[in-house]
Amino acid sequence: MSEIIDLAVLADSKVLLKKPSNLADNAAELLRTMILLEKFPPGMPLPERDTSAALGISRTPLREAIRLLEREGLIEFSASRRPRVANPSIDEIADYLRVQGALEGLGGELACINATDKELDKIASMNSDFFAMLGKEEPMDSFKRDMAIHSAIVAAGHNQPLMKTHATYNARLWRARFISSQRKISRAKTIREHQTIIDALLSRDPQKASRALKSHLTTAISNVTLAMKERDAKS
DSSP, X not given: OOSOOOHHHHGGGTOOOOOOSSHHHHHHHHHHHHHHTTSSOTTOBOOHHHHHHHHTSOHHHHHHHHHHHHHTTSEEEOTTSOEEEOOOOHHHHHHHHHHHHHXXXXXXXXXXXXXXXXXXXXXXXXXXXXXXXXXXXXXXXXXXXXXXXXXXXXXXXXXXXXXXXXXXXHHHTHHHHHHHHTOGGGHHHHHHHHHHHHHHHHTTOHHHXXXXXXXXXXXXXXXXXXXXXXXXXXX
C-alpha cells in the first residue's frame, strides 16, 4: 500500500477522540486509534509529509507522535528509516502477553495484600460499569475501560517498579489486547474471567487472584491468535 489513508475522510467515522492540548499527543492519539481499529492496517507506510498534511500539523509534532507510538510497538521503521504500521508476529505478541500475565499475576497478589478496601471497591465498581456498557459504546471506549481495570489492580498493589514495568508492557500490547477484546464470541468468557478476578480480590485471596489474572492473559493469547488467523483468511 503506497498511499496514506485520507484522515479527513476518517474524521466522519466517529474515530476522532477528544483532543489533548499537546499537538504531538493529539496526533499520537488519533494515529493510535486508526491503528487499533485497523483503519491503518499492519505494514501500511506513514510518510511524514502526507501524514502531517492530513493531520494539519507540522512534521515536528508528528515526529514526536511517531516516536511515542514506536515505543508502544504500534509503529516501526523500515530499513530506510521510513515509518510504517508495525506488524509483529503472533509469536512476538504471545511472548509479551506471557510476561504481562506474570506481571498482572503479581499485581493481583499484591493488591490482595496491600490494597485498601476503598481501592478494591473502586475496582469492583469499575468492573460493573464495564459490564454495563459492554456493547453499548464505541469499541475504543469499552477497551479503555477494560485496560483501566487492569491498571487499577496493579496500582492497588502499591509497588512502583511493578507499575512502571506493567505500563511499559501494556503500551506495547495495546493493539494485541484490543484485537483480543473485539472477539464477540469470547465476550462471555471475558465476563466470567473478570468476575473471578474481582471475587478473588474482594476475598483477598492472593493465589486465586494471581491464577485468575494469568489465565485471563492466556485467553488473550488464544483470542489474538484466532483473530489474526481470521483476518489473514479474509485478506
